[in-house]
Amino acid sequence: MLNDFLYIVWDCNPVMFSVGSVEIRYYGLAWALTLLLGERFFTAFARREGFGPQIVETGFMWIAFGAVVGARLGHCMFYDFSYYISHPIEIITGVRDGGMASHGSALGMLFGMWVTSRKYKMPYVWWLDRIMLPVAIGGAMVRIGNLINSEIVGSITDVPWGFKFLRLYPGVAVENVPVQHPSQLYEALCYIITFAILMWMYYKKDVARRRAGMMFGVGLVGIFLTRFFIEFLKVNQEAFEETMTLNMGQTLSIPFILLAAWVLWQGAKGRFRVGYPDKYSKAPAEDKKKR
DSSP states (O other), X not given: OGGGGOOEEEOOOSEEEEETTEEEEHHHHHHHHHHHHHHHHHHXXXXXXXXXXXXXXXXXXXXXXXXXXXXXXXXXXXXOHHHHHHOTTHHXXXXXXXXXXXXXXXXXXXXXXXXXXXXXXXXXXXXXXXXXXXXXXXXXXXXXXXXXXXXXXXXBOOOTTOEEEGGGSTTOOGGGSOOBOOHHHHHHHHHHHHHHHHHIIIIISOHHHHSTTHHHHHHHIIIIIHHXXXXXXXXXXXXXXXXXXXXXXXXXXXXXXXXXXXXXXXXXXXXXXXXXXXXXXXXXXXXXXXX
């Protein structure tokens, strides 16, 4: 049959290079680039909107800290709590073996933005709207890192763009390796589309100022609603998920989807406070008069 010849054999080495016993992996590079992009985006936002660099420096520190720590703790708590509660040191030492949860990262970033907004007496929604740009494109890069790691793979399929993840089947002949959905690419594509929409909203339509909260809501929909549906095409990450009607990724996505609906509703009605703190802002006079 034609489909027997239409698939991609995937056997990518996840290690970029090694320095002694230390391995530098593409997945780690994806996270590093995500954090770097976050800093660059917020520097651009501050320059465009007239904020001083101290806001970016503080915000980047807290958001980056929250993203990394939250992602690691989220994986340990949501996916393998019983193991890590018995081996707590591996929460730190086992990080290079993988295990980062996007839902935990989201919670960590929400905390980091809350700390920064409190420190500078800025509207929390200012951070929420703008964080979605680096989160969307960064999420796409992290999913590419998952693909290189041959992890978070999809279920068996006969689609012509399916992948044979050879590293998941060591010693098995290529012809006997099942073809599976490249679910990492599906998510990455959805995140890239979300990023493009958010870029249009911020730079073309200035939605972040005109309708605070809307970018945050759209970003949540683009990330967590698509994640919810793509999970139906994935292999469960942990054995305990086999007994669940909705797996852990879907269950954890539901609160974010509900939050997105509420934020979009409130944002469309103009319920969120927007403005610029006089101490840090050089916003145009006409913008300040609207506060």
